[in-house]
Ligand SMILES: Nc1nc2c(ncn2[C@@H]2O[C@H](COP(=O)(O)OP(=O)(O)O)[C@@H](O)[C@H]2O)c(=O)[nH]1
């Protein structure tokens with residue numbers, strides 16, 4: 171997302187930085203390029219014009235031309251204006267008490283409503299809120315089924331304790347299109363069921379069409395009139411560009427939506443929808459969908475997205491994702507294993523999996539400052555991680571916990587078992603040993619360093635840390651001298 175836009179804007183603003191003095195004309199030139207970049211990214215024309223005028227006015231008014239670092243100042247202004255363009259937002263979901271809070275999702279066919287229902291249910295569940303999701307899209311029995319499967323898998327997932335229910339009447343699909351108000355009836359019975367089950371939130375997955383259509387709008391208006399949803403959220407496909415904006419405007423005109431969920435934010439779109447939809451409809455983006463799985467939903471933060479657009483990265487989101495995947499206890503356990511030199515291939519495998527769960531590699535790397543644009547032409551291959559995982563899988567538990575037992579024949583067996591070359595297996599082993607060595611070095615000054623870090627975090631009483639058993643710098647009790655390192659030497663000889 172935004173790669174091209176980022177490059178173009180960075181290029182335009184770079185012409186300003188590095189100069190000690192710039193003129194008003196320089197600012198205008200740079201903004202002309204930014205303007206073209208925004209138009210190419212499919213940002214709505216009115217939005218682009220207003221945005222660029224605002225930036226120029228602010229830049230000239232604040233006398234950027236006289237500042238010492240005009241390039242930086244300009245980036246600051248553009249960043250602020252981008253944030254204004256997409257915000258302000260009210261992240262999350264409003265809840266009423268007593269419940270159930272009724273949330274109605276609407277949008278064109280294929281925009282991601284059904285998927286997003288599952289994501290919202292998972293999001294609420296993770297926050298301890300019970301949910302019922304109702305299938306109000308009665309165009310095809312398969313649509314009801316799709317939602318049921320999504321909701322069931324959310325309900326099965328271990329994360330979060332609250333209950334997740336499904337409500338559907340697949341048999342009613344036969345009546346759809348012949349009788350008016352079929353969907354309204356289903357929604358009313360779903361509400362009664364939600365009340366009976368005492369859930370906090372009822373989510374309605376409504377029907378869509380490929381294009382805006384009066385029949386659909388009338389149906390959604392009827393649901394709105396009869397159910398009075400507390401929030402109507404419009405699901406918009408970020409890949410649909412200008413069409414998405416036209417559709418959003420039409421939905422908003424009839425339903426007065428409370429917020430927007432922008433899906434497929436993970437895909438290679440030019441980004442226009444994200445930048446236009448707030449100013450065109452007036453409705454704030456609340457969530458973004460960043461993948462097909464039901465945990466791929468993030469609250470929308472304009473300042474982070476503006477940062478990504480300007481190539482400043484989005485470390486905050488990256489850290490949040492990591493926290494989602496790796497619990498604090500787990501991180502703690504791994505850290506102490508590393509410090510003690512007991513980090514094995516099994517731990518490595520587990521870490522690989524956590525990284526994989528965080529999302530596609532390229533997307534993750536793109537969140538690091540400056541990396542996004544550098545990756546433009548790089549093909550980061552997630553399959554490489556698959557191969558690594560395959561190799562580790564082909565090892566026996568004994569081999570995983572102690573690489574020292576590896577021999578030529580074992581290596582060949584592992585290679586055969588994972589459809590890899592022996593050289594690949596050796597490379598992985600070498601890399602792993604290098605990491606292990608690095609960890610030993612880092613933890614060489616480790617106990618003290620970690621103690622300091624923990625104390626800073628204010629999470630632990632140092633007197634409770636029990637320094638016993640921890641490797642001290644150069645200390646005799648250091649775990650490695652006796653452990654893997656001995657084995658490491660042995661194998662070196664064998665080869
Ligand atoms: N990559 C990606 N795909 C998504 C996202 N949200 C939905 N999809 C996919 O978009 C397609 C249509 O989604 P669906 O929920 O059936 O749309 P609906 O017709 O509006 O209910 C499916 O293949 C989803 O997996 C997202 O955030 N990222």
Ligand SMILES: [Mg+2]
Pocket residue numbers: 283284285307313
């Ligand atoms: Mg659907």
